[in-house]
Amino acid sequence: MKFVIAFVAAMAVTPPVAAQGLFDPVVLVNDAVVTEYEVDQRITFLRLLNAPGSSRQAVIDTLINERLQAQAIAAVGLELTEEDIEAGIEEFAGRTSLTKDQFVAALADGGVAEESFRDFVEVGIAWRELIGARFGGRVQISEAEIDRALGTAGGTSGVRVLVSEIIIPAPPEQKAEVDELAQQIATSTSIEEFSSYAREFSATASREAGGRLPWQELNNLPPVLRPILLSLAPGDVTDPLSIPNAVALFQLRDIEETGTPTREYAAIEYAAYYIPGGRTPAGLAAAEKVRAQVDVCDDLYGVAQGQPEEVLERGSKPPSEIPQDIAIELSKLDPGEVSTTLTRANGETLVFLMMCGRTSAVNEDVAREDVAGALRSSRINAYAEGFLDQLRADARIVTP
Numbered sequence: 001m002k003f004v005i006a007f008v009a010a011m012a013v014t015p016p017v018a019a020q021g022l023f024d025p026v027v028l029v030n031d032a033v034v035t036e037y038e039v040d041q042r043i044t045f046l047r048l049l050n051a052p053g054s055s056r057q058a059v060i061d062t063l064i065n066e067r068l069q070a071q072a073i074a075a076v077g078l079e080l081t082e083e084d085i086e087a088g089i090e091e092f093a094g095r096t097s098l099t100k101d102q103f104v105a106a107l108a109d110g111g112v113a114e115e116s117f118r119d120f121v122e123v124g125i126a127w128r129e130l131i132g133a134r135f136g137g138r139v140q141i142s143e144a145e146i147d148r149a150l151g152t153a154g155g156t157s158g159v160r161v162l163v164s165e166i167i168i169p170a171p172p173e174q175k176a177e178v179d180e181l182a183q184q185i186a187t188s189t190s191i192e193e194f195s196s197y198a199r200e201f202s203a204t205a206s207r208e209a210g211g212r213l214p215w216q217e218l219n220n221l222p223p224v225l226r227p228i229l230l231s232l233a234p235g236d237v238t239d240p241l242s243i244p245n246a247v248a249l250f251q252l253r254d255i256e257e258t259g260t261p262t263r264e265y266a267a268i269e270y271a272a273y274y275i276p277g278g279r280t281p282a283g284l285a286a287a288e289k290v291r292a293q294v295d296v297c298d299d300l301y302g303v304a305q306g307q308p309e310e311v312l313e314r315g316s317k318p319p320s321e322i323p324q325d326i327a328i329e330l331s332k333l334d335p336g337e338v339s340t341t342l343t344r345a346n347g348e349t350l351v352f353l354m355m356c357g358r359t360s361a362v363n364e365d366v367a368r369e370d371v372a373g374a375l376r377s378s379r380i381n382a383y384a385e386g387f388l389d390q391l392r393a394d395a396r397i398v399t400p
Contacts, residue, residue, distance in 0.1 A: 021036055022035070022036055022037040022040070023035045023036065023037055024036045025400050026038075026039055026060060026399070026400075027060060027063075027064060027397060027398065027399050027400075028396075028397070028398040028399075028400065029064050029067035029068060029071075029395060029396075029397055030067075030068075030071060030395055030396050030397075032067045032070075032071065034060065034063045034064065034067060038063055038116070039056065039059055039060060039063065041111075041112055041113065041116040042059045042062065042063060042116070042120070043056065043059050044110060044111050044112050045107070045112045045116065045117065045120070046059070047172060047175065047176075048107065048110045048112065050170075050172050050175060050245075050346070051175075051242065052175070052179045052182075052240065052242040052247065053179060054175055054176045054179065055176040055177075055179060055180055058176075058179065058180075064392070064397060065388055065392070066120075066123050068388065068391040068392060068395055069123055069126075069127045069130075069388070069391075070123050070126075071391075072127075072130060072387075072391055073123070073126045073127065073130055076130065078126055078129060078130055078133075080122060080125060080126055080129075084125060085118065085121065085122050085125065086100075088121045088122070088124070088125045089104075089117070089118065089121050092121055104117065127384075131380060131383065131384045131387070132380070134383075134387070135380055135383040135384070135387075136380065138383070139376050139379045139380055139383075141372050141375050141376050141379070145375060146371055146372050146375070158217060158218065158219065158257070158258045159217075159218040159230075159255060159256070159257055159258065160215045160216060160217050160218060160255075160256060160258050161215070161216055161218055161221075161229055161252060161254070161255045162212075162213070162214075162215055162216075162252070162253040162254040162255070163213050163216065163229065163250050163251065163252060163253065164191065164194055164195060164198060164206075164210065164211040164212045164213065164250065164251040164253055165198070165202065165204060165206060165211045165213060165248065165249070165250055165251075165328075166185060166194070166197055166198045166201060166202040166204075166211050166248065166249045166250075167202055167203055167204050167243075167246050167247070167248045167325075167328075167341060168181065168182060168201050168202065168203065168246060168247050168248075169203050169245060169246050169279065169343070169347060170245060170246050170247050171245060171346055171347045172346055178247050179240065179247065181201065182240035182247045182249060183240060185197045185201075185237070185240075185249055186237050186238070186239055186240055186249060187237075188237050188251065189235070190235065191235060191251065191253055194210075194211065194237060194249075194251045195209075195210025195211055195212065196210070197211075198210045198211025198212075199211075203246070203279065203341055204341045205339070205341065211251075212253070213332060216331060216332070217258075218230075219264060219265070220265075220331045221327075221328075221331045222319065222322070222324055222327035222328060222331065223319050223320050223370045223371060223374060224320075224324065224374055225250070225324075225327075225328070226371065226374070227371065227374050227375050227378055228250075228378070229250065229252055229255075230255075231378070232252040233252070234252055234253055234254055234255065235251070235252070235253070236251070236252055237249055237250070237251045238250045238251075241324070243323075243324055243325035243328070244323070244325055244342070244343075244344060245342075245343045245344065245346060245347050246325065246342070246343075248325070248328060265319055265358045265359060266318065266359050267316045267317060267318055267319075267358070267359040268316065268317060268318075268319055268322060268327075268330055268355075268357075268358055268359075269297070269314075269315070269316040269355075269356035269357045269358070269359070270297075270314070270315070270322075270326070270330055270353060270354060270355055270356050271297040271300050271312065271313065271314040271353075271354045271356055272312070272313045272314075272326070272351050272352070272353050272354075273290065273300050273303065273304060273311060273312050273351075273352040273354070274310070274311050274312075274313075274344065274349050274350070274351060274352070275287055275290070275349065275350040275351075275352055276348070276349060276350075277348070277349075277350060278343045278345075278347045278348050278349060278350050279340075279343060279347070279350060283350040284340065284350070286350075287340045287350055287352050290303055290352055291338055291340075291352075294338075294354070295336060296335075296336055296356070297314060297336075297354050297355075297356035300312055300314070300352075300354065314356070316356075316359065319370075320370045325342055326342065326351075326353060329341055329342060329353055330353070330355055333353075333354075333355035334355060335355050335356060335357045335358075336354070336355065337354070337355055338352065338353065338354050338355075339351075339353045340352060340353070341353075
C-alpha cells in the first residue's frame with residue numbers, strides 16, 4: 001500500500017509532455033526509428049515507478065536495445081498471443097497492488113499512453129521467450145556449483161566474505177542523478193576509490209569506515225546476493241542494485257573458506273517500526289529515543305502502543321521472501337541489533353529495523369533450490385547480454 005501511495009503521488013507532479021517535435025527521430029536502429037515521443041514516454045514511465053535508468057541517455061540506450069530485441073524476435077517468427085500480453089500486463093500492474101485498468105488509468109493520468117506501456121511489456125515477454133528457447137537448454141547447474149554458491153563445499157566447510165557497501169538514498173526527484181552516480185561508482189578499480197565514494201555518498205552506519213564491513217558468513221547474506229558475490233574477484237564491484245528509495249553497490253574485498261560447517265536458515269524473524277520524517281534530524285532523533293527503550297523485539301510493542309497498527313510490522317519469513325533492502329540490512333545484525341538505514345514512502349518514513357532471530361533450516365533442499373534458480377537465472381542473463389551485445393555490434397545505429 002505504501003508503494004501505491006508513493007506511485008500515485010509521483011504521478012500528481014509529473015510534468016506534461018511537450019507537444020513540439022514529439023515524433024522527431026532520435027536514433028535509427030537498422031531500419032527502425034526511435035522517436036522523441038518514445039523517449040519522453042519511457043522517461044515519464046520510469047520516473048512514475050521510481051525505477052532506475054530514467055536519465056535521457058540511459059533511456060535512449062534501452063530503446064535501442066529494445067529495437068534490436070524486437071528485430072531478433074521478428075527474425076525467428078516469434079509471436080505472442082493476446083492472452084500472453086494481457087497476462088503480462090496484469091502481472092506488471094499487480095506489483096503495485098492495482099488492477100490492470102487501475103494501473104493503466106493511473107499511467108494515463110501521469111502522461112503515459114497505454115500503447116507505450118503495452119509495447120514495453122510485449123517486447124520484454126517476447127525477449128524472455130526467445131532467450132529461453134535459444135539458451136535455456138545450455139544451462140545446467142551442477143550440485144558442485146550449488147555447493148559453492150551456498151558455501152557448503154559438500155557440507156563440510158563454509159565460506160565467509162569481506163564486503164564493502166554503499167547505499168545511496170534516491171528519492172524520485174534525484175533518482176536519475178543517483179543512477180548516473182551509481183554507474184560511475186560501479187567502475188571503481190580499487191578498494192580505496194570505492195571507500196572514498198562510500199564516505200561521501202553512503203547513508204549507512206559503515207560510511208565512516210569507507211563502507212567496509214567485517215567478515216560475514218556467506219549464508220547470512222540474501223540468497224540473490226550470494227552468487228553475485230561469488231562471481232566477483234577481490235576488488236570487483238557489483239552492478240548497481242535498485243532497492244526502495246535507494247541504490248546499493250557492493251565491493252568484494254576478500255573471500256575465504258572457514259573450514260567449519262555452514263548453517264542454513266529456514267526463516268529470519270525481524271520487526272520494522274515506521275517513524276515519520278525519514279532520515280531527517282527529527283526522524284533520526286526519534287529513532288535514537290526508540291533505540292534507548294528497546295532491548296528485544298517484544299519491547300517494540302510497548303513503543304507502538306496506542307498508535308495505528310501499521311506502524312509496527314513483525315514477522316518470520318524465509319530468506320528468499322524478505323525484501324532485498326531489508327535482507328541486506330539484516331545480514332549485518334545480530335538478535336537485538338538495529339538498523340536505521342532504510343526508508344519508505346519516498347524517503348518520508350524511517351524504518352527502525354530490528355533483528356529478532358534466525359531459525360536454522362530443517363530442509364536444506366529449499367535453500368539449494370533457491371540458489372540453483374538464482375544461478376540459472378544469472379547464467380541465462382549472461383547469455384542474453386552476450387547475444388544483445390552481438391546484435392548491437394552488428395547493427396547500424398545512426399543519430400540523425
